[in-house]
Amino acid sequence: MGRKLLLEHINVPGINTFDVYRSKGGYRSVEKALKQLSPEEVVEEVKKSGLRGRGGAGFPTGMKWGFLAKPEGVARYLVCNADESEPGTFKDRYLMTYIPHLLIEGMIVGSYALGAKTSYIYVRGEMMPQIRILEKAIAEARAAGFLGKNILGTGYDLELYVQPGGGAYICGEETALLESLEGKRGNPRIKPPFPAIAGLYGCPTVVNNVESIAAVVPIINDGGEEYAKLGIGRSTGTKLISAGGNLAKPGVYEIDLGLPVEEFLYSDEYCGGIANGKRLKAVVAGGSSVPILPANLFLKTAAGEGRLMSYESLSEGGFATGTMMGSGGFIAFDEDQCIVRNTWNFARFYHHESCGQCSPCREGTGWMEKVLHRLEMGHGTMSDMDLLVDVSKKIEGNTICPLGDAAAWPVASAIRHFRDEFEWHVSHASEAVTRNYGLAHYANPLPKPEPAAS
Amino acid sequence: MLRVENTELVPVEFSTALTNQFADIVSRYPEGKQKSALLPILHLVQAEFGWVSARAMDKVAEYLSIQPVEVYEVATFYTMYFMRPQGKYALEVCRTGPCCLVGAEKIMDHIEQRLGVKEGEVTADGLFSWRGVECLAACGFGPVLQIGPEYTFYEKLTNQSVDQLIEDLKAKANN
Numbered sequence: 001m002g003r004k005l006l007l008e009h010i011n012v013p014g015i016n017t018f019d020v021y022r023s024k025g026g027y028r029s030v031e032k033a034l035k036q037l038s039p040e041e042v043v044e045e046v047k048k049s050g051l052r053g054r055g056g057a058g059f060p061t062g063m064k065w066g067f068l069a070k071p072e073g074v075a076r077y078l079v080c081n082a083d084e085s086e087p088g089t090f091k092d093r094y095l096m097t098y099i100p101h102l103l104i105e106g107m108i109v110g111s112y113a114l115g116a117k118t119s120y121i122y123v124r125g126e127m128m129p130q131i132r133i134l135e136k137a138i139a140e141a142r143a144a145g146f147l148g149k150n151i152l153g154t155g156y157d158l159e160l161y162v163q164p165g166g167g168a169y170i171c172g173e174e175t176a177l178l179e180s181l182e183g184k185r186g187n188p189r190i191k192p193p194f195p196a197i198a199g200l201y202g203c204p205t206v207v208n209n210v211e212s213i214a215a216v217v218p219i220i221n222d223g224g225e226e227y228a229k230l231g232i233g234r235s236t237g238t239k240l241i242s243a244g245g246n247l248a249k250p251g252v253y254e255i256d257l258g259l260p261v262e263e264f265l266y267s268d269e270y271c272g273g274i275a276n277g278k279r280l281k282a283v284v285a286g287g288s289s290v291p292i293l294p295a296n297l298f299l300k301t302a303a304g305e306g307r308l309m310s311y312e313s314l315s316e317g318g319f320a321t322g323t324m325m326g327s328g329g330f331i332a333f334d335e336d337q338c339i340v341r342n343t344w345n346f347a348r349f350y351h352h353e354s355c356g357q358c359s360p361c362r363e364g365t366g367w368m369e370k371v372l373h374r375l376e377m378g379h380g381t382m383s384d385m386d387l388l389v390d391v392s393k394k395i396e397g398n399t400i401c402p403l404g405d406a407a408a409w410p411v412a413s414a415i416r417h418f419r420d421e422f423e424w425h426v427s428h429a430s431e432a433v434t435r436n437y438g439l440a441h442y443a444n445p446l447p448k449p450e451p452a453a454s
Numbered sequence: 455m456l457r458v459e460n461t462e463l464v465p466v467e468f469s470t471a472l473t474n475q476f477a478d479i480v481s482r483y484p485e486g487k488q489k490s491a492l493l494p495i496l497h498l499v500q501a502e503f504g505w506v507s508a509r510a511m512d513k514v515a516e517y518l519s520i521q522p523v524e525v526y527e528v529a530t531f532y533t534m535y536f537m538r539p540q541g542k543y544a545l546e547v548c549r550t551g552p553c554c555l556v557g558a559e560k561i562m563d564h565i566e567q568r569l570g571v572k573e574g575e576v577t578a579d580g581l582f583s584w585r586g587v588e589c590l591a592a593c594g595f596g597p598v599l600q601i602g603p604e605y606t607f608y609e610k611l612t613n614q615s616v617d618q619l620i621e622d623l624k625a626k627a628n629n
Contacts, residue, residue, distance in 0.1 A: 075484070087550045087589040118484075125497060125534045126590055128605035161482040166493050166532025169588065183492035183524075185531040201487055244552045244593035251594050288551055288589075329593065331552050345551045349588050355531075 003230065005218040005238050006211070007254045010098055016133065018140035021101040027146055029220035033109045034154045037220075042113035046216060048224030050236035055081055055172070055209030056287060056327040057402075058311050061216075062224075067196040068114055069204040077205040078111045079181065080121040080213055082130075083165050083172040087288035087349060088329025091240035092210040094252040096123070096130040100137040104160065106213035108146060109220055111158050114206055118159045122177050125164045134162045169353035173401045174207040175199075176355065187357045188401035209327075211240055232258030235310035239328055245284075246334035248272035261307040262299055265332070278334035281439055282418075285314055286326020288346050289406030291413030292339070293323050319413065335439040340425050340432075343414040344372035350407035361404040364395040368411050375422060378429035385415050385422050466509040468517070472502060476517060488518050492528055496535055501603035505536035533587065534602075541576045541583035543623050546600050549586035552593035561597045562586055564613045568620060581627055582620070 004010075014020040021027075033042050047062030068076065080103065084092040096103060103121070111119045123131050138160055141147045149157045163181055165171050171180045175189035178200050199205025215237060219227045228236045235257035241264070244250045249272040255264060264270045265280070274280050280295040300306055302321040307313050311325045333342070351365040368391055374380050392408035399405070415422060425432040468476075476495050483490040492514070499510050506529050515522040529535045536544070547562050562584075566572060569582050576583045592598045595609035599616075601623075608619060 084591045085589055086591075088552050088593050090591045090593050090595075093591050124591070125493070125532070126600060126605055128497075128603075129607065159482075163482075163490075164494050164497055166496070166528070167534035167587075168532050180493065181490060182487070183489035183518075183528065185527055201484065242594060244596065245555045284551075331555070331593065333555065337555060342551050342554070345549075345554055349550050352588055 003238070003256065004254050005227075005230075006095065006102065006214050006240065007099070007252075015099055016097075016101070016137070018101060018137070018144055021099070022144070025221075026101055027105050027141075027144075029217045030105055030108045030112075030146055031152065033112055033220050034152055034156055039113045039115055042109060042220065045219055045224040046113070049215075049219040049227040050224075050231075050234065051212065051215050051219060051227070052235070052311065053209055054211035054215065054239065054327070056086065056289075058325060061208060061212050064196070064208070065110075065114060065206060067194070068206055069197050070115065071204070075118070075201075075203045076114055076116045077200045077203060078107065078114050078116045078119040079177065079200060079205055079207045080107060080119070080210060081172060081174065081177055081207050082121055082123040082127070082210045083177060084127075084210070084327075085124055085169040085172055085353075086327050086329055087346070088242060088244055088284060088331040089287050089327045090242045090244070091252050091328060093127060093130060094242075095210055095214060095240070096127070096134060100130075100133050101141065102214045102217060103134070103210055104137050104141050104146075106216045107160055108141075108151070108158060109216050110206075110208065110213055111160075112156055117157055118161070120161050120163050120181060120200075122163045122165060122171070122181055124171070125166050128164070131162050131164055138162070168355075169349075170355045170401070170403060173403065176401065177207060178205065185355070187355050188403075190400055230256050232308065232310050233312055235312060235325075239309070239325075241309070241328045241330050243271050243330045243332070245331040246275045246278065246337070247332050248275050255309055257308075257310045258313075259309045261309055261313075264309055264330075265299075271330075271332070274332060274334050276334075278336065279439060280332060281335050281337055282333040282339065284329070284331040284333075284410075285323045287329035288331070288349065289402075289409055290324040290326040291319055291322075291409050292343075292417065293321075293413075294417050297321055297417070298323075319409070320416075323413075336436055338376075338436045339414055339418045339421050340372065340376050343411055344369065344376045346410045347372050347407070350403065354403060354407070358399040358404065360395045360398040361407065364391050364404070365407045367391050368407070372411070375425050376432075378425065378433045380422075380426045380429070382423065382426050384426070385419060388412075389415055466503070466507060466513055468499075468513060469502075472498060473517070480518075489520055489524070492518060492520075492525065493532070496525075496529055496532075497603075500535060504542070505539050539576065542581050542627060543583075543601050545582065545584040546587045546590075546602075547584065548588070548590040548592070548596065548598050550589040552589075553596035553598060556596045558586075558597040561599075561611050561613070561616060564616055568617065581624065 009024045043065045051061045052058040168186045170176045171186040176186040180186045195205040283298040301316045315322045347369040351369040354361045354365045356362045392412040395404045396408040421437045479491045479494045480488045511525040515525045597611045
C-alpha cells in the first residue's frame with residue numbers, strides 16, 4: 001500500500017475540526033515555515049519536491065511560484081482554484097469536505113512563501129456546503145491564532161476568504177477565474193501578461209489547484225527531497241485520483257505516482273475492477289478533456305509495455321496511442337456503453353461551457369455537438385467523421401484558452417480509436433438507436449473477466 | 455437562451471439583514487474593488503427571492519455603485535442564477551458523461567414523468583421545477599442532484615430515492 005500524504009487521517013472522526021486536526025500534527029508546517037524558514041526557502045523546498053500542478057496542466061508549482069513578480073509596494077495574491085468542474089473529477093470536493101484544514105494550512109504556508117497578505121479560495125458556487133465548511137475552518141484557525149494579524153507572533157499578517165463562483169466551467173481557467181473573482185464574466189484573458197505579473201486587480205498573483213496547495217503541507221513537513229522520493233521520474237509524490245464511471249468501487253484514491261494502471265483498475269485496494277462483472281471498453285484517464293483510450297491501449301502502450309499512473313507513462317505514444325494525466329479524473333466505460341453517445345454528451349458539455357469569446361470554440365463546439373447528435377440519433381452520414389476531425393483541428397490551438405483544445409481532443413480521439421463504431425452508427429442507423437455497438441475488438445487482448453461485485 | 459424577464463411591476467426591497475450581509479462581503483476586497491462582491495451578492499439575492507429579477511439586479515448595481523448592465527452581463531453568464539421564477543424546490547440533475555454512464559438520463563426521465571412538467575417548467579402548485587445541469591463534480595457518486603439555495607446534495611439516485619425525496623419535500627413544504 002502506498003504512503004498517504006494527504007488522506008492519511010481522512011478516516012479519523014472529527015478530522016474536519018481544528019482540535020482533532022491539530023492533535024494529528026496539523027498546522028506543523030505553518031509553525032515550521034513561519035518560524036524557521038524564509039519565504040524563499042519555502043519556495044525552494046517546493047521546487048525541490050518536483051510537485052506538478054494538480055489541476056490538469058501539470059506545470060511545476062515551485063517554478064510557478066518562482067515566476068511571481070515582486071515589485072515594491074504592490075500587493076501580491078495567492079488564489080486557490082477550487083472551481084472543480086472537469087467532468088470525471090471530484091477529488092477537491094472530497095478534500096474540502098472531509099479535511100478542510102489541510103487546504104487552509106497549505107494556503108497559509110503558500111501565502112507566506114509568496115508574501116501575500118490577502119488570499120482567496122475560489123470555490124465553485126454549487127459547492128455551497130463546502131464553502132460553509134471552509135468558512136467554519138477559517139474561523140477556527142483564526143481563533144487559534146493561525147490567521148489574522150501577527151500569526152504565531154511572527155509578525156506575518158494574513159486574511160483568507162472564500163469566494164463562491166456562479167456555475168461556469170470556464171472559471172477553472174486561471175485568468176477566467178481572476179475575472180470572475182473581480183465580479184466580471186468569466187472570459188479568459190489574453191496572455192501575456194501572465195497572472196504572475198498582472199493577475200488579480202492587476203497585481204502579481206499565483207493561482208493553484210486545491211490539491212497542489214494541500215501537497216505543500218507534507219512538502220514543508222518532511223522536506224522537498226523526501227517528497228520527491230515518492231513517485232517515478234518527473235512524476236513525484238502522490239496524486240488524488242477521482243475514479244468514476246462503471247467501476248466496482250468508485251471514489252477518491254491517493255496513489256503513489258507510478259502505480260501500474262492494471263493494479264489501480266483491478267486490485268481491491270483501489271477500484272476493484274469493473275462493476276457488475278462486465279468488461280472494460282474504454283477509459284478516460286484524466287478528466288473529460290483528455291483523449292479517450294480503448295481498453296487495450298490503456299492497459300498497455302503501443303510498444304506492449306504495461307502503463308503506469310504517471311504523467312509520462314499515460315502520455316506515452318503522444319495523442320496517436322496515448323493520453324494525459326490531466327486532473328486525475330478517471331472514467332471507466334464498460335462494454336455496454338456507447339462511445340458515440342458519450343462523445344456527443346461531452347461535446348454538448350463544451351458547447352454549453354464555451355464562454356463565447358473566440359469564434360473557433362464558440363461556433364465549433366456547437367457544430368460538433370450537432371453533428372454528433374445526428375450520428376447518435378441515426379441521421380449521420382459517412383462524411384461526418386471527417387467533418388468532425390476537420391472541425392476539431394480548426395478549434396485546437398486557435399483559441400485564447402485551453403477550453404478549445406479540451407473540446408477538440410475528446411472528439412478527435414474518439415474518432416481516432418472508435419471510427420468503426422461511428423461508421424456502424426451510419427450503416428446501421430435504425431439499429432444504432434435501439435442497441436449499442438458493444439465491445440468489438442477494443443479490448444483485444446481481452447482483460448480478464450472480473451467476478452461480479454457483491 | 456437566457457432572457458431577462460420583464461418584471462418591472464415586482465417591487466424589490468432588500469432588508470437590513472440582507473444589506474448587512476452585503477457589507478460583510480464587500481469588506482473582503484481592497485478599497486474600490488467592491489465589484490468583486492457581485493457573485494456572492496447575487497447568490498444571497500437568489501436565496502432570498504428564489505430567483506434574480508431585473509429590479510433586483512438594478513438594486514444590486516445601485517448598492518455596488520456599478521452600472522446595471524455590469525450586473526446583467528454577469529447574471530446571465532453564470533448558469534446558477536435563475537432569470538425567471540422557479541419552483542420552491544429547484545431540482546438540478548447532473549447530465550454530464552460520468553453520471554450518464556450510471557443512469558442520469560433515466561433519472562431525468564423519471565423526474566419529468568413524476569413531476570409532470572418539462573425541464574425548466576414549474577409544477578402547478580409552485581413547489582417543484584427541474585433541469586439538467588453540467589458536471590457537479592461528484593462523478594463517483596452518480597447519479598446526483600442538488601437543490602438550492604443550500605445546494606444540498608443527493609447521491610446515487612434511484613427512482614425510489616427520487617420519489618422519496620419528492621415526498622419528503624412536499625411534506626416539508628406543507629408544514
